[in-house]
Amino acid sequence: xxxxxxxxxxxxxLADTLVDGFDVVDFLQVLTERCVELVDTDAAGLMLDDQRxxxxxxxxxxxxxxxxxxxxxxxxxxxxxDCFASGETIANVDLADAAGRWPTFAxxxxxxxxxxxxxxxxxxxxxxxxxxxxxxxAPTPLSDDHLAVVQGLADVATIGLLNERAIRDxxxxxxxxxxxxxxxxxxxxxxxxxxxxxxxxxxxxxxxMRTHARRSGEPxxxxxxxxxxxxxxxxxxxxxxxSTA
Amino acid sequence: xxxxxxxxxxxxxxxxxxxxxxxPAALVALCAEWLPVTxxxxxxxxxxxxxxxxAVSDGPAGELEELQFSLGEGPCVDASRTxxxxxxxxxxxxxxxxxxxxxxxxxxxxxxxxxxxxxxxxAIRVGVLDLYRDTVGxxxxxxxxxxxxxxxxxxxxxxGLPAGDGGEHGPRDPVAVLDDRAEVHQATGVVSVxxxxxxxEALMLLRARAYAEHRPIRDLARDVLRGVVHFRTKDDxx
Numbered sequence: 283x284x285x286x287x288x289x290x291x292x293x294x295x296l297a298d299t300l301v302d303g304f305d306v307v308d309f310l311q312v313l314t315e316r317c318v319e320l321v322d323t324d325a326a327g328l329m330l331d332d333q334r335x336x337x338x339x340x341x342x343x344x345x346x347x348x349x350x351x352x353x354x355x356x357x358x359x360x361x362x363x364d365c366f367a368s369g370e371t372i373a374n375v376d377l378a379d380a381a382g383r384w385p386t387f388a389x390x391x392x393x394x395x396x397x398x399x400x401x402x403x404x405x406x407x408x409x410x411x412x413x414x415x416x417x418x419x420a421p422t423p424l425s426d427d428h429l430a431v432v433q434g435l436a437d438v439a440t441i442g443l444l445n446e447r448a449i450r451d452x453x454x455x456x457x458x459x460x461x462x463x464x465x466x467x468x469x470x471x472x473x474x475x476x477x478x479x480x481x482x483x484x485x486x487x488x489x490x491m492r493t494h495a496r497r498s499g500e501p502x503x504x505x506x507x508x509x510x511x512x513x514x515x516x517x518x519x520x521x522x523x524x525s526t527a
Numbered sequence: 528x529x530x531x532x533x534x535x536x537x538x539x540x541x542x543x544x545x546x547x548x549x550x551p552a553a554l555v556a557l558c559a560e561w562l563p564v565t566x567x568x569x570x571x572x573x574x575x576x577x578x579x580x581x582a583v584s585d586g587p588a589g590e591l592e593e594l595q596f597s598l599g600e601g602p603c604v605d606a607s608r609t610x611x612x613x614x615x616x617x618x619x620x621x622x623x624x625x626x627x628x629x630x631x632x633x634x635x636x637x638x639x640x641x642x643x644x645x646x647x648x649x650a651i652r653v654g655v656l657d658l659y660r661d662t663v664g665x666x667x668x669x670x671x672x673x674x675x676x677x678x679x680x681x682x683x684x685x686x687g688l689p690a691g692d693g694g695e696h697g698p699r700d701p702v703a704v705l706d707d708r709a710e711v712h713q714a715t716g717v718v719s720v721x722x723x724x725x726x727x728e729a730l731m732l733l734r735a736r737a738y739a740e741h742r743p744i745r746d747l748a749r750d751v752l753r754g755v756v757h758f759r760t761k762d763d764x765x
Contacts, residue, residue, distance in 0.1 A: 474713035
């Protein structure tokens with residue numbers, strides 16, 4: 283499929299927030315997945331403002347991205363936080379050269395193998411509701427075109443989220459985020475279950491669920507719920523991912 | 528999620544219960560004082576429906592819980608099932624279509640607005656916090672945010688976490704269970720498989736051992752994930 287055609291598809295996918303059973307976590311998970319799919323980057327993580335004075339890690343494409351996002355929150359240092367505070371994009375950060383600005387973050391990101399990072403605001407007009415972080419292994423900067431694509435995706439997702447909230451009766455961001463946080467916890471619980479069943483680490487357990495979600499077209503939270511209720515287990519997921527179908 | 532407000536609410540409840548008893552009752556009383564509501568009730572829920580009332584404030588809160596318990600329908604039953612708040616600012620207008628049996632009894636008891644909040648930790652559903660008013664009207668976004676903080680505090684209290692993790696010398700870290708401390712939730716999943724128990728029981732096992740060993744539950748969770756600490760089923764003792 284031509285890149286432009288795929289891009290158009292993804293924009294439509296992210297604009298569609300008025301569906302039944304809309305889930306913030308699944309929606310933002312799709313956003314992070316599509317960023318990694320469409321531009322030259324290896325991992326993505328996303329934080330949202332929970333309206334209670336905290337940023338929360340809501341979506342990520344792999345465990346290392348989650349840990350780096352959490353690291354930023356715990357150390358109160360990093361490009362995602364600066365991007366959220368300023369509402370400005372911080373693109374093409376050379377992590378080998380960022381020790382002056384974010385000493386502990388730059389070191390942690392390099393340790394897990396990333397050389398370049400980017401942070402883009404989730405912003406609509408004056409309101410910044412979160413930030414998107416991208417991490418790249420190869421020392422290649424993102425082109426202006428790719429940056430524009432990511433910012434476009436983030437903008438569409440932000441508008442979608444704010445719209446989604448506006449149309450519901452008496453539903454506010456805090457409720458959305460509380461639900462989102464619990465969806466996130468469901469995924470963490472399922473990771474633990476899978477890692478114990480398959481005797482793997484939680485990062486591998488997450489990859490297993492993510493791969494299954496992608497192949498089956500099911501939302502990640504639905505896969506996690508199935509793991510918890512027992513209708514999916516490590517063996518079945520392994521078997522499904524081992525097949526070439 | 529473990530905002531300062533949740534910590535503040537838990538601290539206020541603990542301050543009213545110096546011997547650690549009666550925390551659910553103190554919490555529902557605090558709801559009526561700090562939130563713009565007439566009263567509140569705290570009910571346990573299982574997958575099968577209401578499983579008993581833990582505490583109710585003065586007034587018709589008891590009837591609100593009793594109705595839902597005996598009928599098996601109502602806002603709190605739905606909140607528990609869906610895992611999302613059920614907000615009914617005008618019960619007389621909206622309830623008859625949705626919960627026909629509940630609607631009549633609720634109106635007779637003087638309940639005009641009901642707001643039900645699920646108490647949950649991911650897939651673990653422990654109960655519902657019901658708030659009601661004797662007048663119709665919505666909660667403002669700020670009031671709703673505050674009500675969600677009360678629901679978080681109620682979850683900690685129902686799970687017995689505030690009292691449990693605060694030993695004399697033990698580090699206290701109750702709110703971490705609800706917070707985005709993924710290791711605790713991951714370890715809960717691991718323990719549920721290793722010990723052959725539900726997620727809720729697994730969280731209780733983790734909590735009990737953390738308490739017994741005077742260490743933060745997050746430290747214990749990390750050890751579980753590293754494979755240093757194990758929880759085994761009885762079958763494994765052969």
